[in-house]
Amino acid sequence: MIFADLHVHVGESLDGKAVKITASKNLTLPNIIEVARDIKGLSLIGLVDAHSTGVQHDFKTLISSGHLRPLSAGGYAANGLTLIPGHEIELQVGEGNAHFVAYFPSIETMNQYVRTLRPTTKNWQLSTQKGHIPIDQWLDVVEQAGGVWFPAHAFTPHKGIYGNCCRRMKDVLSVLPKALEIGLSADRTMAACIKELDPMVLFSNSDAHSLANIAREYNTIAQIDPSFGGLMDLIQGNNKQVVRNYGLPPKVGKYHRTYCLSCEKVVQTQPPQLVCPDCGSKHVIMGVLDRLISIADRPMGKQDTSYVHQVPLRQLPGVGPKMYERLLKAFGTEMAVLHHVDLDDLESVAGEKIARLILIARAGKLTVEAGGGGIFGRVVDILSAPEE
Ligand SMILES: [Zn+2]
Numbered sequence: 001m002i003f004a005d006l007h008v009h010v011g012e013s014l015d016g017k018a019v020k021i022t023a024s025k026n027l028t029l030p031n032i033i034e035v036a037r038d039i040k041g042l043s044l045i046g047l048v049d050a051h052s053t054g055v056q057h058d059f060k061t062l063i064s065s066g067h068l069r070p071l072s073a074g075g076y077a078a079n080g081l082t083l084i085p086g087h088e089i090e091l092q093v094g095e096g097n098a099h100f101v102a103y104f105p106s107i108e109t110m111n112q113y114v115r116t117l118r119p120t121t122k123n124w125q126l127s128t129q130k131g132h133i134p135i136d137q138w139l140d141v142v143e144q145a146g147g148v149w150f151p152a153h154a155f156t157p158h159k160g161i162y163g164n165c166c167r168r169m170k171d172v173l174s175v176l177p178k179a180l181e182i183g184l185s186a187d188r189t190m191a192a193c194i195k196e197l198d199p200m201v202l203f204s205n206s207d208a209h210s211l212a213n214i215a216r217e218y219n220t221i222a223q224i225d226p227s228f229g230g231l232m233d234l235i236q237g238n239n240k241q242v243v244r245n246y247g248l249p250p251k252v253g254k255y256h257r258t259y260c261l262s263c264e265k266v267v268q269t270q271p272p273q274l275v276c277p278d279c280g281s282k283h284v285i286m287g288v289l290d291r292l293i294s295i296a297d298r299p300m301g302k303q304d305t306s307y308v309h310q311v312p313l314r315q316l317p318g319v320g321p322k323m324y325e326r327l328l329k330a331f332g333t334e335m336a337v338l339h340h341v342d343l344d345d346l347e348s349v350a351g352e353k354i355a356r357l358i359l360i361a362r363a364g365k366l367t368v369e370a371g372g373g374g375i376f377g378r379v380v381d382i383l384s385a386p387e388e
């Protein structure tokens with residue numbers, strides 16, 4: 001079983017030029033490798049800015065210095081971590097714009113894809129630029145370069161295909177994707193309300209803009225070769241049952257519920273709320289839950305157990321910088337702490353309360369308050385609450 005986060009951005013290339021302007025400057029290729037492998041404990045990451053001129057140069061530098069080794073099945077090995085070159089692009093779909101991610105076996109094939117697309121996009125150094133190309137043509141270019149694709153953060157009001165462009169993908173796409181990124185503020189139980197998603201492989205990824213946020217959402221994948229070929233087989237083979245998602249409880253997501261811009265608050269009444277229930281204003285930021293329920297073609301069922309609600313270690317109440325350091329020093333990586341270390345060992349390092357909280361997080365049973373309108377929800381401090 002491996003831990004995979006397929007949506008990681010790059011803040012800056014090693015020549016000092018910005019790649020993702022809103023991301024942190026220390027989010028460089030070498031730092032991403034170190035943090036993803038040695039601190040988070042991931043084994044597979046997708047770099048969605050590998051199209052960038054500067055990042056391609058960084059790949060070549062790390063390959064010639066021996067820090068990255070090309071894999072025959074595609075992707076690059078970095079001493080226990082596999083990197084897959086990818087690209088996040090914005091495309092017009094129906095009446096709106098949505099983000100898509102595509103992955104390629106190598107920097108050479110990525111380059112072939114970039115050369116074909118070059119005239120359609122203004123700046124090839126920067127992250128997630130708009131591609132002025134019909135989506136069908138883009139899909140052809142991805143296929144010709146041997147790539148694989150899926151919609152990114154599909155339900156978010158900001159550039160998500162369901163949040164922004166359509167009620168059904170079949171109405172706006174000539175081929176349906178074989179996979180989909182759920183995105184923050186939603187989970188599998190919510191995604192299950194849309195029937196056309198039934199055959200798809202569902203991923204949860206971090207969309208990290210900082211080193212700390214790598215693996216804030218991730219997947220465990222059983223029976224996969226950690227390579228581009230392995231990812232391709234998983235997606236093309238609709239091998240959906242081997243993927244489990246570890247994601248923020250949807251309520252923690254910053255767009256979970258509708259937010260009224262006049263009252264400046266998150267609505268609390270029964271979803272869907274498409275206008276403010278208090279003042280009647282249509283001037284709202286639509287909540288992911290509200291949108292999803294308004295477009296659903298079946299009611300929300302019971303919790304899907306292959307989606308585990310988990311928050312990153314540092315977001316657990318009581319896990320400050322010192323406690324975090326202590327846990328990593330004792331057990332190696334976040335994944336080890338979150339998945340493997342048993343209660344007795346956790347207790348001996350972190351004390352009884354935090355050890356219990358980590359086990360509650362491991363089981364996906366945290367209590368949270370809802371976010372909306374760009375404000376994150378939060379884990380309610382249960383440490384002082386009576387025991388169950
Ligand atoms: Zn995006």
Ligand SMILES: [Zn+2]
Nearest residue numbers: 007009088207
């Ligand atoms: Zn992104």
